[in-house]
Amino acid sequence: MDEVGESRAALLRSGSGAADEVFTTILTRSPISRIDIARRTGLSQAAVTKAVTPLVAAGIVSEHAGPPRQKRPLGRPANPVALVADALVVLGIKVNVDEVIAVATDLQTQVLHSARVRLTEHDPATVIEAIVSLSAQLKDLLGEAAGRIAGVGVSVSGDVDGASGMVRESAIMSWAGLDLRAELTRRLGAPVVVENDVRALAISEHWFGVGLGTRSFAIVTIGLGIGSGLHVNGEVVEGTFGVAGELGHLPLASPDAICACGRRGCVEAVAGTPAIVARVSAAHGRAVTIEEAVRLAHEGDEAAADAFGEAASLIGTAIASLVNLLGPELVIIGGEAVRNFDLFDSTLRAAFADHAFGAASRCRILVRPHSFEDWARGAAATVVRSLLLPQADPVSEPS
Known part of the structure; x- marks a missing residue:
């Protein structure tokens, strides 16, 4: 990072609670007046000005002149301040079993450039090499x-400890006990954040997506696995041990269903794409693809319809369990399978309605397709968050 980038990143990392709150408000609602910042944060206007002044001096925030004096309303002018979004740049990288997607974004995770590479192998060494190549x-x-890159965010499916950057277990990647952050920090020579992919997506939706302005929401993703990210009372839930919201591993299915994680009865063991494909393949006595399973279900094939129906029922029940426990106002359903959500929709919503307790049934369920570039933006958002909340998500500095 060049000298300007270093000073800007250092300023954000050194902010107090009030300063971080002010900057987050500008980050997510730019342009905004100091008066509105004070209203939203509960801080005095003097405290807001104290927080904004060094941000303006550093070139992270700009001051916009209001309308010409003769057109201004009477009283103190409410000139807005605005984020200089490209004051710092971050890289976000989403790791999939067959592909790595990378984006360079500004501070609001707007994509500046993107790159991707297919994987023929997904062992740690191959994936790390792909990440290094894409970063270059x-x-x-x-x-x-590039001199203003504040850090690199990497998101991976599974049990990921964001505080240490350790991938403790990723069934999809067949990884266990991988200190991914340490290795990437050494190879990239930049601060690195490693996070669970759905939790990273929740961070992105919280600040820059449909979660903005909600007190509590959840993301449920349907695809190879069944994932969930939780945002409760203004904070993304990480869990004491780095595990939270593992909806796909609730034991709601039959004990006969064996999950890729090695356990029995997980929702994912019935509702994940591999489980649906396996069930339809067994019924037809030959291997089918997910695309063929979808086509068969649309054509009224009984085995395919039953596979998608059972998956939808289990997911709806799992979402009801989540909503009963946490009481979010919104559940966002995403993931690669939402392009075929018509096969899940009515059964999922019926199961949710059957099991949601009382007023919890008022929780909205919103379907939102996410591209893999959106997932990479989520990884980028973890870096921005780490600049403001180092205690919650520390960034590893290169040695």
Whole structure:
């Protein structure tokens, strides 16, 4: 990072609680007046000005002149301040079993450049090499702006400890006990954040998506696995041990169903794409793809319809359990399977209605397709968050 980038990142990391609150408000609601910042944060206007002044001096926030004096309303002018979104740049990388997707974004995770590479193997060494290569590509594309890279965020499915950057277990990747952050920090020479992929997506939706302005919401993703990210009372839930919201591993299915994690009865063991494909393949006595399973279900094939129906019922029941426990106002359903959500929709919602307790049934269920670039933006959002909340999500500095 160049000298300007270093000073800007250091300023954000050194902020007090009030300063972080002010900057987060500007980050998510720019442009906004100091008066409105004070109203939203509960801080005095003097405290807001104290927090904004060094941000303006550092070039992270700009001051916008209001309308011409003769057109201004009477009283103190409410000139807005605005984020200089490209004051710092972050890289976000989403790791999939067959592909790695990388984006360079500004502070609001708007994509500046993107790159991706297919994987023929997904062992740690191969994936790390792909991440290093993609990071170098993005730096070349950024040119001079590469000197303002504040960090690299990497998101991976599974049991990921965001505090340490350790991938404790990822069944999809067949990884266990991988200190991914330490290795990437050494190879990239930049601060690195490693986070669970759905939790990273929840951070992104909280600040820059449909979760903005809600007190509590959850993301449920349907695809190879069944994931969940939780946002409760203004904070993304990480769990004391780095595990929270593992909806796919609630033991709601038959004990006969064996999950990729090695346990029995997990929702994912019946509702994940591999489980649906396996069930339809067994019924037809040959291997089918997920695309063929979808086609068969649409054509009224009984085995395919039953497979999707049971998956939808289990997911709806699991969502009801989550809503009964946490009481979010919104559940966002995403993941690669939502392109075929018509096969889940009515059964999922009926199961949710059957099991949601009392007023919990008023929780909205919103379907929101996410591209893999959106997932990579979620990884980028973890870096922005780590600049403001180092205690919750510390960034590893290169040695």
